[in-house]
Amino acid sequence: MSANTYLTERERDVLESAKVGIAGAGGLGSNVAMLLVRAGMKKLVIADFDTVNESNLNRQFFFRHQLGEKKIDALAANLHLIEPELALELHDVRLTPDNADFVFSGCQIIVEAFDSAEAKKMLLHSLLPTGKPIVSAIGLAGWGRSNDIRTRRVGRNLILVGDQTRDVRDGFAPVGVRVTIAAAMQANSVVSILLGEEP
Amino acid sequence: MKIKYQGKETETGADTVATFLTTQGVKPTEAVVEYKGDILSGEAALAAPLEDGADLNVFRIVAGG
Numbered sequence: 437m438s439a440n441t442y443l444t445e446r447e448r449d450v451l452e453s454a455k456v457g458i459a460g461a462g463g464l465g466s467n468v469a470m471l472l473v474r475a476g477m478k479k480l481v482i483a484d485f486d487t488v489n490e491s492n493l494n495r496q497f498f499f500r501h502q503l504g505e506k507k508i509d510a511l512a513a514n515l516h517l518i519e520p521e522l523a524l525e526l527h528d529v530r531l532t533p534d535n536a537d538f539v540f541s542g543c544q545i546i547v548e549a550f551d552s553a554e555a556k557k558m559l560l561h562s563l564l565p566t567g568k569p570i571v572s573a574i575g576l577a578g579w580g581r582s583n584d585i586r587t588r589r590v591g592r593n594l595i596l597v598g599d600q601t602r603d604v605r606d607g608f609a610p611v612g613v614r615v616t617i618a619a620a621m622q623a624n625s626v627v628s629i630l631l632g633e634e635p
Numbered sequence: 636m637k638i639k640y641q642g643k644e645t646e647t648g649a650d651t652v653a654t655f656l657t658t659q660g661v662k663p664t665e666a667v668v669e670y671k672g673d674i675l676s677g678e679a680a681l682a683a684p685l686e687d688g689a690d691l692n693v694f695r696i697v698a699g700g
Binding site (some may be wrong): 462464549550556557561564565574576577589592600601603604606610 | 669685
């Protein structure tokens with residue numbers, strides 16, 4: 437039974453049967469996954485090659501006892517605490533133009549949740565041509581200016597969350613108070629698209 | 636000609652999207668380029684001729700997540 441009892445039967449069916457990909461299990465991805473599971477989703481494909489380290493704890497959905505663990509494994513454990521009946525596909529890989537389409541081939545929507553600009557560019561260039569909705573977050577560092585983070589449609593299948601300005605390379609720190617705003621907006625966009633509404 | 640760039644009417648003598656972006660100091664590889672409602676990717680797409688009144692938007696790709 438879904439953890440979310442506020443949904444209609446139709447809404448639960450839609451969310452439980454949908455499959456969504458999440459590229460990156462860090463500040464964005466771990467929180468997007470958490471929110472989608474809390475919303476009632478069960479099928480997620482999550483790809484990340486990294487391990488949990490102490491600097492992640494300020495914004496990522498991991499706990500101190502998980503330091504050193506693979507992020508995909510630690511995240512799966514945490515998600516199962518919310519909802520034991522999940523169908524997660526976990527990929528311990530660095531996504532590239534050669535494997536990204538294959539990893540997310542069964543997904544209806546893909547969430548771009550990387551931290552590096554290069555990886556973001558790579559994923560967008562690799563997956564936008566598939567025509568599937570891509571929900572990307574760009575520009576979410578620092579704190580304050582919450583209202584600068586917006587959701588907008590770009591082109592035919594890109595949903596862009598963020599301010600497209602605040603860059604960690606310019607000295608804006610990645611901190612939970614603003615990263616999680618963007619993650620929540622990404623998750624909100626996914627749920628809206630699946631339920632047939634504007635993101 | 637005049638195009639709508641980042642929501643503002645902009646006068647330009649550029650003949651292609653790529654040329655216009657160069658005049659604005661934009662590197663297409665560092666951004667998402669949306670032209671007439673489509674995302675342009677690659678040299679061939681960015682060589683699209685610029686049209687009078689067309690919408691062109693650029694979204695910088697920055698790091699953080």
